[in-house]
Amino acid sequence: MNSALFNLNAAAARLATFSAAVQLGLLDAIDREPATATELASRCGANAKGVRLLLAALVAEEIVTELPGGRYQPTEPGMASLHPVLPMWDHLTETVRTGVPAVDMDTPDTATEMYPQVVTSLAAMWLEAADRAAVILPPASSILDVGAGAAPWSIALARENPESQVTALDLPAVLVSTRRAVSAAGLVGQFTFLPANVFHDPLPECSYDLIVLGQFCHLFDAATCADLISRLSQLLNPGGQLAIMDGVPGRPGAAVYELSLYLRTKEGALHPLAEYERWLRDAGLTTKTPVDINAEPAIMLITGDNQNTPTGGNPHRTR
Ligand SMILES: C[S@@+](CC[C@H](N)C(=O)[O-])C[C@H]1O[C@@H](n2cnc3c(N)ncnc32)[C@H](O)[C@@H]1O
Structure with a gap:
């Protein structure tokens, strides 16, 4: 055949x-x-x-x-929860014909409906990548995990450094799944949970050593990502780091991933590495060579450092 x-x-x-x-x-x-x-x-x-x-x-x-x-x-807990996402593929023909996504997972209403069910399975996909990232990233006392979902990245970081404190930010309905995952990991003492829409609610009145944007930017268009990175960089402590874990075009698994984003978001896309690096630099951060942390779908760890020191005329607010 x-x-x-x-x-x-x-x-x-x-x-x-x-x-x-x-x-x-x-x-x-x-x-x-x-x-x-x-x-x-x-x-x-x-x-x-x-x-x-x-x-x-x-x-x-x-x-x-x-x-x-x-x-x-x-083989993995919570696998049935991915099922509601699968029927959207039945709408591919219509989406390609009209350009209208089958579901808008980039809007807070749909995210609120879909993500509480799927984030556990998403997190299970990134466990090994998250362990890799946690070893590569420098130890951080204070971590903000934006769009935490079931918190795969910050759970690995919290395990790696038991002194660290994590603020997990997500939409209120999704934080139920975040709490469940953190509790199952036995890490409740290291976490606080912040219900917020990162685009509309005020950002926390705190500063952090590490801010994580794991599998988040691909849901939104370039201008939205650039603006978010710029706003978040204002919350970094001197010497702090913003870490993005996301897919990029042209890597294994990227083509089908791009198609799925076209099907389920209005403006989502895999953004090129050069774009991420430009957004980080425009936000005043210093970039390092990105690291491949997952084979397929390929995920890159892209970081920007706030190299300003408290005495060196730091343009960032230290809260
Ligand atoms: C693709 S999931 C990634 C979850 C997790 N970081 C991971 O890597 O498994 C995107 C996450 O962003 C959250 N999210 C989407 N829009 C958001 C918004 N406007 N404010 C805060 N969180 C949002 C979703 O609820 C979901 O948990």
């Missing part, structure tokens, strides 16, 4: 397998407690042979693992 066709069929089958497991309630059931195929068939009101075959396919796709005793559990 033509291998492109074979791959397409395999991709459709993989998606249908995952969707069936979510829609039958199977993935949720084993997320709460591992169960056997027979138990799941009865719990989900489904055909026993069908459930057995579905579980075998889920194991082959590494969505589910089989435990000793024939019980099954998901």
Whole structure:
């Protein structure tokens, strides 16, 4: 068989397998407690042979693992939560025809509706990258995580440096998921939670050693990102750093990522590295060579330092 066709069929089958497991309630059931195929068939009101075959396919796709005793559990917790995002791909034809996104995940209303469900799965995708970033970034006592979601980046930083204090900023509804993730990581003592729309609400009356923008800028257009970076840089302590973790064009996984942003945001895009570096420099920060912290989808760690010292005529407010 033509291998492109074979791959397409395999991709459709993989998606249908995952969707069936979510829609039958199977993935949720084993997320709460591992169960056997027979138990799941009865719990989900489904055909026993069908459930057995579905579980075998889920194991082959590494969505589910089989435990000793024939019980099954998901390979990652909370995977069913990604499901609401998948049907948007059905609207790709219409979006390409009209240029109108299927959903606007860059507006606070839609973000409030969608992100509480998906941020846990998003965070699970970046665990290793977050560990890498936490080792590369210098220790920081005070950290602001903007658009924290399930806080993968700041949880890794807080673990790496138990002295650090993190302020996790996100829309009020999403902070419920942030708190849950921080609590599951056992790091509540190092976190405070700030409900805010970073574009409309006043920024915190504090200054920070490190400000994190993880997987955030790609949701917005260039002018919005440049303005946000400029405003956030005003909150950096002398010697502090602004760290951006995001995809850039032309790297592995970028083409499909760009298409998904076109489908779910009005102006979102993968911004070129040179643009990020220009925005950081325009904000008065000094850039370093970006570091590749994830293979696919590729994620770069892009940083800007506030090299001003308190005695050196620091143009930044020290709050
Ligand atoms: C793609 S997710 C990234 C979450 C997390 N930083 C990560 O890397 O997994 C974008 C996050 O930005 C938040 N967000 C979107 N618009 C926002 C706004 N105007 N103010 C604050 N947070 C916002 C969303 O709620 C969501 O948690």
